[in-house]
Amino acid sequence: MNPETIVMYPAPGIGHMISMVELGKLILRHHSTDLSVTILLTAGCMDSPSVDSYIASISRSHPAISFVRFPALAEDPEMVRRHSRPAVVFDFINRNAPNFRRSLLEIAAGGGRVRAAVIDMFCGSALPVARELGVPVYYFYTSGASDLAAFLFFPTILEKLDKSLKDQQGVLLNLPGGLPPLKATEMPEPTLDKDDPAFSNMHEFCFFLAKSDGILVNTFEELEPTGLRALTSGVCVPGGPTPPIFCIGPLVSGPESWATHSIGVQDDLAWLDRQPSNRVLFLCFGSRGTFTAAQVKEIAIGLEQSGQLFFWVLKRPASNEISKQVHTNLFEFNLESVLPDGFLERTRDRGRVVKSWAPQVEVLSKESVGGFMTHCGWNSVLEAVVAGVPMIAWPLYAEQHLNRNILVENMRMAIAVEEGGDGIVGWKGVERAVTELMAGEGGKELREKSLRMKEKAKEALQEGGSSLNNLAKLVDIWKAS
Numbered sequence: 183m184n185p186e187t188i189v190m191y192p193a194p195g196i197g198h199m200i201s202m203v204e205l206g207k208l209i210l211r212h213h214s215t216d217l218s219v220t221i222l223l224t225a226g227c228m229d230s231p232s233v234d235s236y237i238a239s240i241s242r243s244h245p246a247i248s249f250v251r252f253p254a255l256a257e258d259p260e261m262v263r264r265h266s267r268p269a270v271v272f273d274f275i276n277r278n279a280p281n282f283r284r285s286l287l288e289i290a291a292g293g294g295r296v297r298a299a300v301i302d303m304f305c306g307s308a309l310p311v312a313r314e315l316g317v318p319v320y321y322f323y324t325s326g327a328s329d330l331a332a333f334l335f336f337p338t339i340l341e342k343l344d345k346s347l348k349d350q351q352g353v354l355l356n357l358p359g360g361l362p363p364l365k366a367t368e369m370p371e372p373t374l375d376k377d378d379p380a381f382s383n384m385h386e387f388c389f390f391l392a393k394s395d396g397i398l399v400n401t402f403e404e405l406e407p408t409g410l411r412a413l414t415s416g417v418c419v420p421g422g423p424t425p426p427i428f429c430i431g432p433l434v435s436g437p438e439s440w441a442t443h444s445i446g447v448q449d450d451l452a453w454l455d456r457q458p459s460n461r462v463l464f465l466c467f468g469s470r471g472t473f474t475a476a477q478v479k480e481i482a483i484g485l486e487q488s489g490q491l492f493f494w495v496l497k498r499p500a501s502n503e504i505s506k507q508v509h510t511n512l513f514e515f516n517l518e519s520v521l522p523d524g525f526l527e528r529t530r531d532r533g534r535v536v537k538s539w540a541p542q543v544e545v546l547s548k549e550s551v552g553g554f555m556t557h558c559g560w561n562s563v564l565e566a567v568v569a570g571v572p573m574i575a576w577p578l579y580a581e582q583h584l585n586r587n588i589l590v591e592n593m594r595m596a597i598a599v600e601e602g603g604d605g606i607v608g609w610k611g612v613e614r615a616v617t618e619l620m621a622g623e624g625g626k627e628l629r630e631k632s633l634r635m636k637e638k639a640k641e642a643l644q645e646g647g648s649s650l651n652n653l654a655k656l657v658d659i660w661k662a663s
Contacts, residue, residue, distance in 0.1 A: 279307045458491075
């Protein structure tokens with residue numbers, strides 16, 4: 183191992199880990215003679231067999247990436263019982279601060295030199311630890327530049343509000359630098375309730391962002407000029423400096439993240455290969471996104487009425503409209519029981535419904551896929567951009583509503599679905615969006631824009647491209663530290 187190392191510290195969960203691994207792979211692909219990469223992993227929160235198999239796969243394919251597992255630490259049962267999931271995760275990471283410190287000291291004791299610590303947005307408790315040990319700290323922001331601008335501006339928003347955002351029905355938040363307004367109640371869950379412990383952690387995260395040595399953003403300059411202008415103009419941190427911003431994307435998951443799970447859907451992938459070019463709509467809502475049974479039926483009716491080809495990844499429905507995420511027992515449900523009677527038989531010649539999971543990057547790369555109905559998670563957005571596939575934006579949680587607004591209003595690469603007053607998107611709304619994207623003039627324009635952006639994404643990570651140039655500047659800073 184090169185004694186000059188970059189330590190990376192992702193939050194629990196395979197999605198956060200994959201993003202860090204892709205960053206590590208990018209660094210080693212272009213600067214392996216200068217640096218090595220060590221990834222620190224917590225244990226005891228959001229662990230799964232898929233995490234172990236993924237680490238094993240990366241260790242075989244990229245032996246220059248080292249993984250260090252912290253001693254297991256259980257989630258606090260009282261936190262689990264009383265508070266939101268984000269609060270539990272924040273608390274778990276905060277209690278791992280001594281393990282983070284110990285790992286940095288052990289690397290130094292072994293003759294290594296930590297040039298920088300790159301931390302996940304949830305891992306703000308690591309910043310003062312690293313600073314105390316003289317290690318520069320950089321955030322790796324796995325969402326886009328526009329989201330980052332909004333979070334940097336969040337403390338300024340709070341100064342003007344006298345109650346929790348969840349109680350600000352009908353209030354629009356005016357975001358800086360030409361970003362579209364956002365409903366107060368559509369901000370990410372940890373920011374909504376001042377009485378939730380996650381709120382203070384999010385406020386601390388936003389504060390620490392501005393105090394870091396720099397922020398790496400998983401985007402590229404040509405994709406988000408509006409968000410990048412907001413960041414670099416200084417309007418997001420009134421009265422203080424904005425840290426240096428390094429757009430180093432698009433980093434999307436490699437085949438290691440899905441290859442071992444693809445066997446069960448090979449027949450469905452083969453069906454995609456037999457369909458006409460750009461004719462299939464792919465519906466997938468992330469690793470956790472789901473809907474109520476009532477909403478699932480509305481989607482099914484809308485798909486059937488549209489007459490379009492479709493490939494739908496369907497998860498176990500949620501028990502209520504408030505929870506739009508599913509964490510366990512993903513495969514323990516019957517497809518027929520949650521779909522309209524006879525739906526699978528009536529649509530068997532023009533659609534596929536896959537239970538719970540499909541290799542998203544592989545599906546999006548299929549020539550037959552011409553549209554993507556997505557929850558607007560940033561990884562999914564980037565995967566669609568890299569594949570040149572236009573989107574139907576249907577946000578569910580986290581920062582996805584802001585991503586929706588950016589996609590529709592700034593980037594103009596998506597069509598939005600519209601919820602009714604009951605929080606349900608009716609089948610007519612589903613049919614309208616699907617038909618417009620797959621067969622309308624608006625969809626044709628979006629497809630052309632998406633294909634142009636696909637080429638710009640490729641250029642950003644080629645020699646002389648904006649993202650590789652930014653990475654080179656960053657590595658020069660690390661080497662000089």
